[in-house]
C-alpha cells in the first residue's frame with residue numbers, strides 16, 4: 001500500500017506526486033507511461049534504493065520506510081542482470097540465501113528448485129561468462145525468487161536487449177506470479193506489454209496516476 005507518496009529530487013524536480021495505491025497479494029501490476037513519468041522512481045522507493053520525500057509504503061502491516069532494503073521481503077530484477085561472471089550459476093543463485101546464513105541443505109534444495117523452475121538445472125556448474133543471454137536472464141530471475149520474496153520488482157531495463165528476450169522475460173515473470181504466487185510490479189513504456197490478461201495496469205503521466213484498470 002502506498003499512501004500519499006511524494007518524491008522531490010535534490011534539484012527540486014518533483015517526480016512522484018501524492019501517490020496513493022493499494023495492491024492486493026498476488027497481483028500482477030504494470031506501471032505504464034511515457035519515459036520520465038516517474039515509474040522507476042516509484043519502484044526504487046519501494047525497493048529502498050531511493051529515499052522517500054514524504055508518504056508511507058506498507059507491505060502488509062509493515063511500514064517499509066525505515067526498513068533496510070535487504071530486510072524488506074522484496075526482490076529486484078536488476079538491469080544488466082548484475083551476475084558475478086567468475087562464479088558459476090549455482091553460486092549466483094545461492095548468493096542471497098548465503099547472505100541470510102541459511103543452512104547448507106536448505107540453500108541446496110532452494111537453488112535446485114529454482115533451477116528446475118527455470119529449466120536451467122543442466123548449467124548449474126557453468127560459469128556465468130560461458131552461458132548465453134537467455135540463460136543469464138533466467139539465472140537473474142532465479143536469484144531474485146530463491147529467497148521467496150513477497151514482491152518482485154521488475155524495471156523495464158531488465159530485458160531491453162531485444163524483443164525476443166523481452167517476450168521470454170514476460171512469460172517468466174507471469175509464471176513467477178501465477179505459479180509461485182509472488183506479487184509482481186512491472187514497469188514499461190510499451191503499450192503492447194499492457195494487454196496481458198489478469199494484470200492491473202496503472203497508467204501514469206508527470207508523476208501522477210491517470211488511470212487504473214484490470215485487464
Ligand code: ADP
Pocket residue numbers: 009010011013015033034035036037038039040041042
Ligand atoms: P520513468 O521510469 O517513468 O522513465 P523515472 O522515474 O526514471 O521515470 O524519472 C522520473 C523523472 O525524474 C524524470 O523526468 C527524470 O529525469 C527525473 N529524475 C530521475 N532521477 C533524478 C535525479 N536523481 N535527479 C533529478 N531528476 C531525476
